[in-house]
Amino acid sequence: MQTIRYVGKSDVRRITSAQWLSVGITSPDTEWNKANSYTASIDDLAAAFCLAQGDFVAGTSTTKFGKIFDRKFVDVPLGFGDVNWDTKKLLAGSQRVFIDWWSHSIGSRGSGITPDTPANRYTLSMPGLVKSAVQALYGDGGSGYLSHEYATATGTWTAEPPTLFGGGVRATAAATLSFAQCVGTTHKIFHLNAGITGSFRYRVDGGSYTTVTPPTGFSLDPGGVTITTSDGTHTIDVEWVSGQVVICGIQSYRASGIVLNRLGRSGQAASNYAINAILRNRIMGTTNGNTALTCVSPGWFTKDMEGLYVVGNGIPLGATISSVTTATAAVLSSNATATGNQTVDICSTDPRGANGAANIIEPFLAEGLTRADLVIIQLCANDPSNLLWNVDTVRGGIAKLLNPYMSGNAVGYSPDVIIVADHIGNWFDTARRYNDYVSALGALAKAHNAAFIDLWGLGKRSFKYWNDLGYFADNIHLSNAGCVVAAQPIIDILTQ
Numbered sequence: 001m002q003t004i005r006y007v008g009k010s011d012v013r014r015i016t017s018a019q020w021l022s023v024g025i026t027s028p029d030t031e032w033n034k035a036n037s038y039t040a041s042i043d044d045l046a047a048a049f050c051l052a053q054g055d056f057v058a059g060t061s062t063t064k065f066g067k068i069f070d071r072k073f074v075d076v077p078l079g080f081g082d083v084n085w086d087t088k089k090l091l092a093g094s095q096r097v098f099i100d101w102w103s104h105s106i107g108s109r110g111s112g113i114t115p116d117t118p119a120n121r122y123t124l125s126m127p128g129l130v131k132s133a134v135q136a137l138y139g140d141g142g143s144g145y146l147s148h149e150y151a152t153a154t155g156t157w158t159a160e161p162p163t164l165f166g167g168g169v170r171a172t173a174a175a176t177l178s179f180a181q182c183v184g185t186t187h188k189i190f191h192l193n194a195g196i197t198g199s200f201r202y203r204v205d206g207g208s209y210t211t212v213t214p215p216t217g218f219s220l221d222p223g224g225v226t227i228t229t230s231d232g233t234h235t236i237d238v239e240w241v242s243g244q245v246v247i248c249g250i251q252s253y254r255a256s257g258i259v260l261n262r263l264g265r266s267g268q269a270a271s272n273y274a275i276n277a278i279l280r281n282r283i284m285g286t287t288n289g290n291t292a293l294t295c296v297s298p299g300w301f302t303k304d305m306e307g308l309y310v311v312g313n314g315i316p317l318g319a320t321i322s323s324v325t326t327a328t329a330a331v332l333s334s335n336a337t338a339t340g341n342q343t344v345d346i347c348s349t350d351p352r353g354a355n356g357a358a359n360i361i362e363p364f365l366a367e368g369l370t371r372a373d374l375v376i377i378q379l380c381a382n383d384p385s386n387l388l389w390n391v392d393t394v395r396g397g398i399a400k401l402l403n404p405y406m407s408g409n410a411v412g413y414s415p416d417v418i419i420v421a422d423h424i425g426n427w428f429d430t431a432r433r434y435n436d437y438v439s440a441l442g443a444l445a446k447a448h449n450a451a452f453i454d455l456w457g458l459g460k461r462s463f464k465y466w467n468d469l470g471y472f473a474d475n476i477h478l479s480n481a482g483c484v485v486a487a488q489p490i491i492d493i494l495t496q
Contacts, residue, residue: 073458074452074453074458074489074492074493075445075453076493077450077451079449080416080493081416083413083415083449084374084414084416085374085416085494089134089138089373090138092141093138093139096141097258097259097373098144098259098260098371098372099134099144099260099372099373099374100263100372100374100375100376101127101376101378102263102376102378102401103127103262103376103378104264104265104266104267104269104381104382105265105266105267105268106126106378106422106478107125107262107376108149108264109265109266110124110125110126110483112472112473112479112482113480114479118150118181119181121149121150122150124480124483126478126486126487127260129491130260130494131144133495134491134495135258138258139257140257140258141254141256141259142184142252142254143253144252144253144259144260145190145249145251145261145263146179146181146250147249148177148249149265150179150249151177151180151249152178153177154175154176155175156172156173157171157175157177157247160192168190168247170245170246171244171245172198172243172244173240174240175240176238178236178237178238179236179237180233180235182233182250182252183232183252184229184231184252184253185228185255186228186229186253187228187234187251188224188226188251189212189227189238190249190251191225191246191247192248197243198240198243198244199211200245200247201241202225202236202237202239203237203239204227204229204234204235234252238250264378269379269380269381269385269389269397270377270383270397270398270437271393271394272397273396273398274392274394274396291331291334292329292331293310293321293329293330293331293344294328294329294330295328297328299327300327301329302324302327305324305330305346306322307320308320309346309347309350310346312338312345314338315332315344316337319332319334321333321346371414373416374415375402375416375417375418376417376418376420377419378422379398379401380441383437384427384428384429384431384433384434385427385428385429387430394440395440395444416450417448417449417450417451418450418453418493419441419444419450419451419452420486421437421438421442421455421456423455423456423466423471423478423486424463424476425463425467425474426463426475427476434456438454438457453489453490458485458489469481471485
């Protein structure tokens, strides 16, 4: 049985008598009044039907439809959790169960939380609140993956492009990252070794240092230094020693329990993961070496290509055209490693997200149970700020991000998925596309039989409404109170 309550948002009589009778309820005008306080216990089928109307909220039932607050903006499809989550969460007492949370600054860093400390970002952000609630019920598997954004930094660390693992930070002189929320018995320091010619050292809880020199061979995947400790909360310091060092973050976990990996990075958008659909030109018959880029006569280069991205064999990801000297000659921002005839693409948008998507997921697919049991996608709030992005790049980015979880023959299951549409607040939406983006997210959720949470709708699509309630810290980032409200639907879904 279920307990549900009519909340009187609209005229309940829009539901026909035949519909009520089909679920065993008669005389709706008298039994379902608008006093905003009537409750009734009915069977699960009837409850599911009533909740779907959007005029009811669930009571305290422990069944699948129980406790999902404000169903009007939370869509949990029939069968959600059947793929993986419902079974695995109950097994967390004896094995690790992974949640991968892909987000921008609200989820990956906890921007908006006050006071703004790494400890508060860890516990009071949306992922922090969800992690605490789920781990309290099913087992604490550790802190999971925390990026460099959760560390206290000294010295100069320069942000890397979001090519791998949501990016990393680079040091070329004395600098330290201190990770104080490393909970578990096993800890992995993820660092880049692609073309890096430097070394770093680490220590646990102020102990002696161990020096690491990454291999100089090129690799798309971040390397991982594994550390074993006693169970508990540890502080791991990572310090530059020589050359160039790129640190991504640290993943910590126990032998069993729920492990939540906070992926993504501040400023990340769904379109960052999309295949680059906007090609300005394809240059044929080029030769490149050092920073020179040439093409055959009569030439293809024009001055308005300066600043655009160049993609081709032997050209570093993120390289741009610094200058166009003639119709047949241009200068690259980075040295090319290949020479001879090549084909290169001149692109309007940064291709690095497209090239990095599968690689940033892969280390976690190989960890523990070999792939996540649940994936939460909280992206798209940053997409309206770029006029080159559109509904297609949003859809393509999320589809490309999810694809590695669904492909391959190593594991016979895929994760369950929750897609979150953020409240856009007063953030940039100069092209007025965000309503289209939210519609696209809802359609993607249906395609993946994913749960869909529309925080924008929950906030009445009004910045003033949520801001007056104190849910915004600024024009887009959620306050401490806003994170509590935004996290609750996810907690309700995961703890049914």
